[in-house]
Amino acid sequence: MDTEDPIARFKDRFYLNEGEIYMDGNSLGLMSKDAENSLLRVIGEWKKLGINGWSKAEVPWIYFSKELAKLMAPLVGAEEDEITIHSSTTVNIHSVIATFFKPNSKRNKILVDDLNFPTDRYAIESQLLLRGLNPEEHLVVVESKDGRTLDENGIVDKMNDGVALVFLPAVLYRSGQLLDMEYLTTEAHKRGIYIGFDCCHSAGAVPHKLSEWGVDFAVWCNYKYLNEGPGGPATIYINRKHFDKRPGMAGWMGYVPEKMFDLLNKFEPANNAGGWQMGTPHILSMAPLEGSLKMYNEAGIDNLREKSLMITDYMMYLIDNKLSQYGFIIGNPREGHRRGGHVALEHEDAVRINEALKDMGVIPDFRQPNVIRLAPVPLYISYHDVWVVVEKIKEIMDKKIYEKYEKKRGIIA
Structure with a gap:
């Protein structure tokens, strides 16, 4: 899907930290060279x-x-x-x-x-x-x-x-x-x-x-x-x-x-x-x-929306097939015409999982009481990035890495 993505080239025009996947563009978008x-x-x-x-x-x-x-x-x-x-x-x-x-x-x-x-x-x-x-x-x-x-x-x-x-x-x-x-x-x-x-x-x-x-x-x-x-x-x-x-x-x-x-x-x-x-x-x-x-x-707003719907569909597919066994729930509407640009991932330990993700190179976003917001912004997030994020969440759950963290949000969540 990445090789067929008509707007994949725009990712190179953003400042992305090596080894980090930025999933918080619905709070603060990244700086572009433009x-x-x-x-x-x-x-x-x-x-x-x-x-x-x-x-x-x-x-x-x-x-x-x-x-x-x-x-x-x-x-x-x-x-x-x-x-x-x-x-x-x-x-x-x-x-x-x-x-x-x-x-x-x-x-x-x-x-x-x-x-x-x-x-x-x-x-x-x-x-x-x-x-x-x-x-x-x-x-x-x-x-x-x-x-x-x-x-x-x-x-x-x-x-x-x-x-x-x-x-x-x-x-x-x-x-x-x-x-x-x-x-x-x-x-x-x-x-x-x-x-x-x-x-x-x-x-x-x-x-x-x-x-x-x-x-x-x-x-x-x-x-x-x-x-x-x-x-x-x-x-x-x-x-x-x-x-x-x-x-x-x-x-x-x-x-x-x-x-x-x-x-x-x-x-x-x-x-x-x-x-x-x-x-x-x-x-x-x-x-x-x-x-x-x-x-x-x-890039064109219609192209951005098309990719946004496809990449969030893919993220939800991975969540359903890889994460549902750990108690994760998708809190956003499933239908394309009823959802915006992010996926609302719910879990009773969301605040601790959110912190673990940050230490593993994924920048998500926690919202009370139990939501991890993941925004695969189409200009700078790839389908492979989404796959990596879900694999990291699976690792956090398999190894119980989240248990190292306090069940308490930071001043800025």
């Missing part, structure tokens, strides 16, 4: 141009977010003016909720789920409290029946007349379930409800059609599957039908571009997603994303 080159170019521009880099760099820094939006748009099925690269995911959640949540006497609730990454819930509860609303009354929580997945029909059942806004994950960070975003968007709009998604675990792993589906807004980070680098700026998507809305959290970089440096006191937002920018762009942190996105477009 990302390094775009970063070094921008560092050189700062060195030579100073402040003139804003207007005279190869990609003038004032337009950098716009240039990245062009490269990002095909990966998520959006128009380039519907995207802006800005700040962090959590700040962007605050921004979109502040924009789209306009409670009144009839509609004054936000619908979320109980499996989403907690920062989303923290931000939403903060926004409710800022409006004097009690989260216990104004937060509608869809609960999972199995602790792993969500039922889309159950979500729709909760979309009642009191709900003004729905905010959900595209892919669940623990189990890897991919929600049916098109169906949920259609059902929300039938009821007059705005809907947005956290695409942190889907952008770069799964093709989206955000504009075609009519999604109102979305946010995601770029340092996981998109390999931007630690803490790099995140993305906001605003459907063009909402360009007339005033951004809920305004700042000078969201001003109409041609008037920005008039420095007027009355805010006039740009008539596109750029209006949701607030502060000065993080140029050095954004720079690696240019090289990474160019490589993604070269």
